[in-house]
Amino acid sequence: MSSLSPSPEPGPAARPGRRRRPARAPHLVTLVARRILLFAGLASLIQTGVVFADYWSNTEELGRLLIEQETTLVHQAVSDGLAQQAALPGARLADRYRLDERDGQGGYYLRVRDGTRTLWSNCGPLCQTHFLPEELDAPTFWMTTLSPGRPLFIAGGRTFPDGIVVEIAILGDPARLVAEVLWHEMFDHMVVPMGLMLFLVIGATILSIRRALTGVGRAAAAADAINPAARGARAPLPVAGLPREIGRLTDAVNRAFDRIEALVRAQTVLAGAVAHEIRTPLAVMQLELSHIDDPRAREAERSVAALAHTVAQLTALARLDAADPASRGPADLAALAEAGVEAVAPLVFAAGDTLSFEAGPAAPVSVLPGAVELLVRNLVENAVRHTARGTAIRVCVEAPARLVVGDDGGGMDLSGRTGDGGVAIGTVSRAGSLGMGLKIVERIAALHGARLSLANEAGLTVTIEFPPAAAPDGPAVGSSQRAGADS
Template identity: 45%
Template sequence: MNAEPPAPRRSQPLVRIVAGRIVLFAAIAMLAQLVAVLVEYGRDPQNLARLLLERETAELAGGLSLHDGRLAFELPTDLASRYGVPASGYFGRIRTASGVVLFSHCDEECTEHFLPLEFNPPSFWMRTIRPGYPLTFAGGREVDIGERSVLVEITVLGDRQQAVWSVLANEALDHMLLPMSLTLIFVLGATLASIRTALRPVAAAAGQAERFDPLVPDSRLDEAGMPLEIARLAGAVNRSYARTRELMAAQKLFTSAIAHEIRTPLAIIRMELERIDHPAARQAIGELDELDHFVGQLVMLARLEAADRSGFEPVDLDELGRDIVGALAPYVYDHGASIAFDASSGPSVLAHPPLLKDAVRNLIENAVRHGGPAVHIRVGTDNGPGLFVEDDGVGFAPASRDAPAGDAPGHYRRAGGLGIGLEIVRRIMALHGGYLETREATPCGARARLVFPPAGEAPVTPAR
């Protein structure tokens, strides 16, 4: 049992790819720097003790208040687990410069570490009790509240609640994560804006490529303003497209030359067969006529491939249909069929007259050749605008699974036909921005309709 091929990966915008990688590498850089910061701080417990002292005294000072010139203190709730319970290992004292104690959470264990009350304290002091980890120190600093100064002192014996980690988190947030995040936002925004600006000509080139018209020989991508690498790609696309046009031109020339070269010997062979009075010769002449018709279709296809819209002009569909019916009437009646033309209100379209005549001629010949004996053909126009060829013959045979690879899905081909005539008609209509509509006629037969774009709409690029 064959394994199913993996589903193709969806392409992502370059902006998203670059943004994702910038964020990823920035996150890796931030993580690496965070580790470096932690290692650096970890090597200096004295500095960590100072930072913890500043943080704890600042939070304790948040409980100070001044009312009518009187100082008061209330222990903040989030510090109660450290400075509101005995034997926590954290001790605090708040006093004025004159020695008046506003708050004290201190026992005999910590009294010896604080400065004496009668001592005029400095604005900041710290003493290491035991070097290294866990942090064990005492210190204090002066805090101003209104016009009054207060000394907030703490003693930490072992840092049992690991308050040092909150210090490290604040340091990382304030001095690393926040600045780097702002830098990342600026760099990311500037990078994405630069990419969008640089890709603007690329997006324009993609729009040009979508509108490439094979019938315009100088179609190419504009390389002006593109980044060098993208310009090289656009240049390669232009050169590849030029080589494709050369191959198409060579194919058209080859097809046309072969078709013309074959028609001459076919005519000679037919003349020789007409001299032979034998049923086999008559059958061979019929087969030669089929081959000559096929070669004529190849010539018509080569002419179609070489056509462009420079030859477009207003065409009256009624007049064109009437001319085609008149020109092909002898051919139709010689084959035992009949033909008539139904005019409408004279719709006009912008078209290439010779190609449009080829399309209608193909439909009529197709009806004669494959519609069955004594088929009646009706050609007419409508205000769609459109032009139709309808017959009461054998109709269309839906394409089956065994149909030739060239038959497009949903298309129909006449019973017994090769389908090249209808493919030529489809291409002619694609060149005119329209399409070929085929269906069964009522009560029997087939109806093929050339549907043109509404008046005022420009033809679209044909699908090749």
């Protein structure tokens, strides 16, 4: 019997034709988000360069921002010190402006006044050189450039609403306080608005893409639901709600499916018609050869018989391709298997083999009755054709809906198994078979959604597990006592 017995699977390194699993493609949302982040980063770098160059070249604006920043900071520290009745200037200002340097040589001179009264200063007589006279009413803001260019040599001051006047002179900016100004400007005028814009753009993009791809998901689900074995009108992939470009692709896929369906239908009809037309000439040839008493005629008769068997299998395959799964009906698996055994029993006994049939309780299934009988006949015929004389063949029906056909013919390997564990037509086995009988078995199992499994024990054992169905009304044909037939 030709066998589908599983041979030991080679390891990944030893499997010559194994393909690597392709890496998962990223989602469209991920691709778009990456592009947005990339170009947003480039835009931020360019904008950073532009803003930095603008501020760095405009020393007057940079000095104004620096005076505003430092006077605000000094006013806050002084206000906190006065509220806490602490000695001025406090550790915060002392560290920031290096006030522990002798005679204020840290590069920063400060004076804090309340009206005409000086609250604190670190410049002594130099205050008169850099700041406004104390008897003048200080303006809200003032600034003067002590020396042009960089580093900055500037002086200025502010009058705050609480009446405190803060004046500062920056000579060379040794602590690089101007860097804080640049950072604050970058943060306020670029980082915050760019970040907000980027968040909104990415969010809007993700929502838009997901909404646009909702229809793509429906189309993919419809494509996955297409059953090549189903007959009747095929529902086209939905186009509604898809973007125009994807809609055009979906229309093209629908047209391609229509062409493929028409081609498959035409090939099925052609294969069935050709096989049917060949059967009659083969029958005539067999009849004529039977009347010729010559050894060569017997040899030709065997060749014609083999050809007739192949044609019969091709016809069966064509009919299975044209079968409509919707025409399945309730039946008893045991009764159908018994009918198939009775049909093939004469061939088994004529070949000198034995055949036994066992069945338990009724096994209700929803099937094409003729297809199940054909399945049993093919499995038994394979056992007869591809095992030695005297092989014991057994057919069993087990609960709930399991059909088992086995033999003790020793089993055999069949190379060329397909990725799903099936058999490729055209694979030559040790017995010279083309494997069409086993392909017919696979096609019938797939047509019914049955699970086909193979095991190599004393011989080949083929198990087909059908989806069980509700028990049919009334007694099933052939559900009476079934006995084994041995010869």
